Amino acid sequence: MRLFQKHFCAVAIWLWAVSASNAQLLVEPTLHIKAEAGSGRVALTLDACGGKTDTRILSALVENKITATIFVTGIWLKHNAAAVAIMRAHPELFELENHGGRHVPAVDTPQKIYGIRSAGSPEAVLAEVESGAAALAVTGEPAPKWFRGATAEYSPSAIAMIRKLGFKIAGFSINGDGGSLLGAKETARRIAAAKDGDVIIAHINQPTHTAGEGVVQGLRALKAKGLTFVRLDDADGVGDEGTTD
Numbered sequence: 001m002r003l004f005q006k007h008f009c010a011v012a013i014w015l016w017a018v019s020a021s022n023a024q025l026l027v028e029p030t031l032h033i034k035a036e037a038g039s040g041r042v043a044l045t046l047d048a049c050g051g052k053t054d055t056r057i058l059s060a061l062v063e064n065k066i067t068a069t070i071f072v073t074g075i076w077l078k079h080n081a082a083a084v085a086i087m088r089a090h091p092e093l094f095e096l097e098n099h100g101g102r103h104v105p106a107v108d109t110p111q112k113i114y115g116i117r118s119a120g121s122p123e124a125v126l127a128e129v130e131s132g133a134a135a136l137a138v139t140g141e142p143a144p145k146w147f148r149g150a151t152a153e154y155s156p157s158a159i160a161m162i163r164k165l166g167f168k169i170a171g172f173s174i175n176g177d178g179g180s181l182l183g184a185k186e187t188a189r190r191i192a193a194a195k196d197g198d199v200i201i202a203h204i205n206q207p208t209h210t211a212g213e214g215v216v217q218g219l220r221a222l223k224a225k226g227l228t229f230v231r232l233d234d235a236d237g238v239g240d241e242g243t244t245d
């Protein structure tokens with residue numbers, strides 16, 4: 001019996017060690033664009049994770065001629081043809097980039113991030129990145145150069161893998177809408193506080209959330225202050241954690 005207990009204990013410790021080593025420390029990289037003389041410029045990035053299109057934001061971008069980089073998933077592309085058509089009709093405003101095929105976090109060990117199950121293996125990370133690029137290719141858009149994974153958190157090994165595929169990884173410096181869960185007022189306040197060189201992240205796929213109103217208000221405030229908007233392809237983005245160099 002004692003031998004059994006001892007053995008059992010050793011197995012338990014071994015299992016704990018294995019699961020602890022599997023849960024890698026994740027990174028949430030930042031991204032800035034080069035500061036510029038004058039009234040300043042910012043990059044607006046909007047994620048289209050799945051679901052629908054926030055037409056409040058899309059219409060405001062078109063009306064105010066605000067340029068944006070939209071990170072789209074394969075799932076979102078499939079169900080939002082009308083929005084894609086509007087974006088493609090304004091190539092001077094919109095750049096479409098890769099947010100993955102199925103919106104699974106680019107983490108190559110099995111774990112949950114904000115309740116979402118990670119890709120879980122190197123093969124699954126590759127499949128997520130490549131299927132996202134393939135879905136974009138079908139729309140006729142230029143091949144994506146930037147990738148942003150679901151939840152914007154990564155395992156360092158996944159970052160290295162994605163860089164090898166030729167993508168830069170899009171972090172951010174201002175979390176504009178807190179995953180689309182913030183109220184309109186706080187979202188507007190955060191976005192309006194953007195300064196020269198900032199990269200803003202918010203969402204364009206939650207039409208029922210009040211955060212979307214805040215995105216529009218914040219962008220109007222930035223425009224009124226004289227800041228200009230640039231897309232990631234038109235700016236020198238510098239990220240940490242080996243995401244751009």
Ligand SMILES: [Zn+2]
Nearest residue numbers: 047049150151
């Ligand atoms: Zn997303």
